[in-house]
Amino acid sequence: MLTVGRVAKQTGLSPKAVRLYEAHGLIDPPERTPAGYRTYTDKALPELHFIRQAQTLGLSLKEIKRILDLQRQGQQPCELVTSLLDQHLDEIDRRIADLQGLRQTLQAARDRADQAAGRGEPGVICHIIESTQDG
Amino acid sequence: MLTVGRVAKQTGLSPKAVRLYEAHGLIDPPERTPAGYRTYTDKALPELHFIRQAQTLGLSLKEIKRILDLQRQGQQPCELVTSLLDQHLDEIDRRIADLQGLRQTLQAARDRADQAAGRGEPGVICHIIESTQDG
């Protein structure tokens, strides 16, 4: 019997994640045994693999659902995918730039820490942080 | 009267954030009017400014609380701050590297999208995503 634990193992997901995708409508609810156990068919595996790969690309469950919904309506989702990838590329570039700015600010604070070491400059709480230029 | 809204405005925070910091023990609970309104003294402003600047550096509320707790015990928190800054620098470098790796993966997928445009390659759901190498 292809239980949730087995499909999870085969797709590298956790059982909880698989149930979550079902609850959020990314995958169809599977049949149940009389006792209530989810029983999957092999058809579920490619979808779960797809979800995992889309997550690897940084797509959110909501975005992945949009892709899968389109596909279930018989449409080619590739146009949507392309646009999502473009959006994410922009977003990632922004985040990298933000982090690099933060890194500079942080390094500046760290440098102040070394310069002031032992010199015992006061500051109301801690001069290292208080001399930080606000972003 | 220095209400929560006023200290919030003066420190660039939201009233809700100020109450949150109090609930999490970052700042001392202020006096209350008979009606229950929080009434701050000017002494609260530098602490709130400090919290804001520490957040600018990417420190979490929990980490900021550790710093403030040390300081309230009369100790110099600068050693802790230095170590936290070092940790965060490492963490940021990791995150930047991760994002750059993700960017490459994403760009590769995007390139496939262009190459396959119009060529109509099938894929069970969408070949652009399905050809992604798992991380």
Place this chain on the structure above:
DNA sequence: GCTTGACCTTGCCCTTGGGGCAAGGTTCTA
């Protein structure tokens, strides 16, 4: 046949740092 361990079910609380809303009380201003 029975036990035992591994699995399944749902449901709830936790994470971060607040945002938004509701219902109601208070203070200030025209």
Place this chain on the structure above:
DNA sequence: TAGAACCTTGCCCCAAGGGCAAGGTCAAGC
């Protein structure tokens, strides 16, 4: 004195699950 603008607490929400609890079920070995 009315209304605007503020304050109070409390609850639910975000993302993507992790962890735990209480209880039901299945398969293997004896």
